[in-house]
Amino acid sequence: MSETNKNTVGATERSWSLLFWLPLIAAALLLLCGCAAQSSQPSSGQEPQAGREGQASEQTGRPAGVRGEAPQRDAALGYPSLGDADAPVVMVEYADFQ
């Protein structure tokens, strides 16, 4: 086989190899992007983290003093409370009016 023919055959093989691998590489990249995007979003079963005052305060003994983000109405209204927001002791009452 002449040198020219060898070069032509080599180039053809490389082209076929590229044609084979390129779609696979592209598919792998797409999959990776998809996974990254999905992991940055909460799953449908998750509830929003309200970051509410009492949860932190009961664990640390100090009210966080900052309302969470959801639900917005709750954030605006807050828990009914009495006393200093920086009090060292937080007493939470779960109660019913009936």
Added chain:
Amino acid sequence: MQEYVEGGTLRFEWRDFPYLGQESLNAAVAARAAQEQGRFWEYHDLLYRNQPGGFPDEKLVGLAREAGLDAERFEADLASGEYEQIVTSDFREGQQRGISGTPTFVINGQVLSGLQPVGVYENAIEQAKREAEGET
């Protein structure tokens, strides 16, 4: 408890746990509507003083007038359904903490179920205070 609150030692927080049916839920929602007008504790006291007979809607509105609330706004707030979401959120939070009845008190993480002698709460507050001071 009042002296602890006034002395800056204690912060008291309310959570709704309406587990006794629809009127129980309605009363909790009504109290939140009163909170919107800055009179939660006044309305809270009226609800407890008027427990007999339950809490039909007309009674809740009557108590709102008695508490000095804007009754028209109060009724509109009740109808909006917004406060039910808040009350339900409290209830779910309580369930997640394993609470099954009322009253239940949580003092810096220590759970005290049912109504206890005052001394039990005082001891728990004093202990929580000592622990909190020890942490600083």
